[in-house]
Amino acid sequence: MEEEKFTLLRRFQYSSEAIIYQGKLESQGIDVFLRDNNIVDSNPLYSNAVGGVKMFVKTEDFDKANEILGDVSLYSVDDENQPLKCPECGAEQVDMEQSIDGVRSFFRVLFLGAFALLFSKYKHKCQNCKFEFE
Structure with missing residues (x-):
C-alpha cells in the first residue's frame, strides 16, 4: 500500500x-x-x-x-453577488468588520459586557487603502 x-x-x-x-x-x-x-x-x-x-x-x-x-470570494459582495468596491480607491478587497465607535462602545462593553457587541454596527474596510465606509 x-x-x-x-x-x-x-x-x-x-x-x-x-x-x-x-x-x-x-x-x-x-x-x-x-x-x-x-x-x-x-x-x-x-x-x-x-x-x-x-x-x-x-x-x-x-x-x-x-x-x-x-472561485470563492474572500471579500464582501453586494446583493447581486458582485464584489464591493472601495469608494476611495476602487479596489475590490473589501472586508466587513464590527464598528467600534470609540467612547460609546467602550462604555457599552464596560457596563453590558460582551453582550453589548451583539448590538454593534458593521462597517466595510478596504484592505488596499484602509478606508472605512458604511
Whole structure:
C-alpha cells in the first residue's frame, strides 16, 4: 500500500473560517484535514503562535482544491453577488468588520459586557487603502 501525501492548502486565523472552506471542498469530493484547530478553539490568542489553523488536502487533489477555493470570494459582495468596491480607491478587497465607535462602545462593553457587541454596527474596510465606509 502506497503512503498518501498531503499538502498545505491554506492557513486561517480562526477554525470557523477553515470549517466553511472545508465544507465547500468536501461537497466537491475532496478530503480535507485540519491541523491546530483544537488549539485555536481552546484559546484564539494562540492562533498567531501556532501559525493559524492549517488546511491540508491530498497532494493529488491540491490543484483542484486550489481552483475551487479560487472561485470563492474572500471579500464582501453586494446583493447581486458582485464584489464591493472601495469608494476611495476602487479596489475590490473589501472586508466587513464590527464598528467600534470609540467612547460609546467602550462604555457599552464596560457596563453590558460582551453582550453589548451583539448590538454593534458593521462597517466595510478596504484592505488596499484602509478606508472605512458604511
